[in-house]
Amino acid sequence: MEIPETAGLLQNEKGHVPPGHAAHGLTVLTTAVFAVGEMAGSGVLALPKALVTTGWTGVAINIVCAAASAYTGMILGKCWLMVQNRYVEYQTNTRYPYPAIGFVTYGKAGRMLVSASINLTLFGVAVVFLLLASQNLQHLVSDAGHDFSFCYWLLIVAAALLPTTWLGTPKDFWPIAVGATVATSIACVIIVANVAVDSVDLPPAFKPELDAKNFFMAFGTICFAFGGHPGFPTFQADMKQPEKFGKAIFLAYSILLLMYLPVAISGYIAYGVNASDNILENLSSGPMHYLVDVLITLHLFFGFVIVLNPVCQEVEEIVGIPPHFTFKRILSRTAIMLLVLFIAESIPHFGAILSLIGGSTTTLLAYILPPIFYLKLCSMKGDWEEETPSLMTKVLLAEIMLVGTVAGVASTYAAVDALATSSFSTPCYISTRHAGD
Template sequence: MALQQQSLLGGGNTTNSEDTSSSNNNDEGYGSLGNESNPRYTNNSALEVQRLSSTAETFFHIVCITAGTGILQLPYALKTGGWAGLAFIALAGAVSAYTGKILIQCLYYKHGVRLQSYSDVAKAAFGSRGRLIVRSLKDFNLLGVVGIYIILAGISIDSLVVGTPVEQLGEQFWIAMSAFAVWIAIVAARQVHDVFVLSVFGTLTTVVMVVIVVWLGIGDSGLIGSRPPTKVINIRTTPISLASICFSFGGNLNWPELEASMKSPKKWSKALSLATAFIAFIYASVAAVGYGVYGDNVRSPIFLSLPPGIAVVTAKAMVTAHVLLACPILLTAVFMEAERDLGISAGALGTTKEWLYRAAFRTVLMLAITFAALFVSDFSKVVPILGAIAASMVVFVIPVACYIRLFYEQRHFSRYELAWSGLIVCIGLLCLVIGTTQALADL
């Protein structure tokens, strides 16, 4: 997910954490919180969280957040790195699942207490400065990605309406309409459970797009006279291929909010593992078909290599729909944490006031994103630079650093686990260097 990452929660009644501590320990490090029979829990804040999402809902949220436009670049990633890119997809999936698991464990590092957010984990590990750095990187990345998605949606809609009576409305109009649609969703939704339908449709649009791309690619293979050349591995450009694939799995900025919404948080690892495996499967399918059929002649995005027609138009429409459906989920992670800090809750303000304050706050931020998407010069080129910096650190490096820091005195780390953690940090730093270099080159 080169520009993706990419969440949510709400309020309820309090429970007695002492009553649940003895009955809700598990091997995942979840401490005493998140009882399936009592979906609400208290934590280290005066605010409360309501657990409403099933494991299936969480699966859809993860897929919708992670499997986005980055999937269209994967055949080109194989062109860059060769068929070894399929192994890179498996590696990146394993890294994503691992960092997502340990990040959630960090929320429960202190028995009987659940930290609320990724930023709180950074504060526990590295103090207030750590929280400030992670919060800034995380929020900028998510807000910037949403801005990029809105631009992409507007441009895509404008291309889809060519030849219709509304084609003269232009890109700016459709960007504004895309932002308006996202605004309606984020004002209406209060917590992750409220956007479940968006995640289902977002996942379905991705599946439809994948089916179309694979179907067209296989169908086109019989029409190509001589098979384009391919390679097993390209050592010189392997780091670029690995970095682009790893970015396509970035999504753990949202995992604390998703886990906080689950009725059964003990099943977080199961939901994450299944979702990551599914994402890796569709990634590998598109990458293998795209590179296998078009070889080193494959273009990015893969649409440019496919035969034109209604199927490609449909696939483009699916991408547009997915982008718009993912935006509210990405934004809620930023909004909910900020609203907790500002004390915008039903308990503190009452139901009516809470809704009005929340709607006003989200509207102001949405207007800022829309303004940047419409009027800020080179917004779509500048954001990827900072996004590459933010994503590489908060997706790969910082979860590992926080995990080791918080659990170093509580448990013994084997040499294999430390070596695996070191590999993840190296991959993250590689993504940092390559992602930033590529983004600067695109300016």
């Protein structure tokens, strides 16, 4: 696979910070950690179930999706560097760079498409994170002998998370990303150990025959697990040396595969058709399960802040709230949190939602738009050094777009059909019973 060469787009000038560079920003390592913190969490919990419905081909799909996502992530990073190099107005104080790429290439329509897709994706992920964190806490407290309504846990968790959403941009809360990545890494090791212990007493797991609908739903789940593109340009914009973004992405996806594959394969082998949408529900009770619940909950807390931040930044950009901390930021982000809470209380169940997000907006942002924007930027004429992609690059990008489009449409259809035929829990504000009972 050809790795985009981003170095050289922004040239150092003696005595000056190059365009787009931050004197105090994210390093390659901290950027990779942010990317892992954004993607890992709910995705890794759903992968064993995805492998059940794809069979052993699911392992290959995971690897191919990771490679394609990493490549298009690098392409997206290259697009941002090209935009910064060509247009002075994007060299400083750009709080939402992905829509800016869409605007430079395709005007208002491009910006609106990117903004809508990113906000739907990240908002949906924030809802899922809130649901899962509340569910984990409910299970932990319930196992300790105290039964407390899931719907009330949603309120408690939202209230606890609210102050963290007031933080500015990724460079202001990099310890949160480190905490998210470390927590999930340790949790993955313990999950595999717990599955190994469970498998000793389990009968041979039944592996179902492949089904087209379930196969494409699983594809959407896998895409979701590797689709961090909505936040990538935001992380890159906060880097000390944004031209090294490609290295950060390569490192991030290498870490993800090391975390994802052992969990997915072990869960598939041990539980087979009985694998749940959330692998934690399959683990036997005990100290390891409790520790995993705590670690994953910590990740979901940290990850929530990471995924909701770009949405908050764009809202503030639209309504004219300044980038420094003000009371207006508190009001706007509190309003966004209340909306997330309302959706979670309305649909306290995430089932096929991951597949829907993964097959639709995530596929669009990860596999379709980055190649389109890159090729468009390369074809644009102006007072700048022109970029000419090789034939191999064009062919590879075309293949990624074609496969992404076909698989994305199929998985979206499958997820919508599953949502239409499934029964949802009663909204929390209508029923006082536990969501999901």
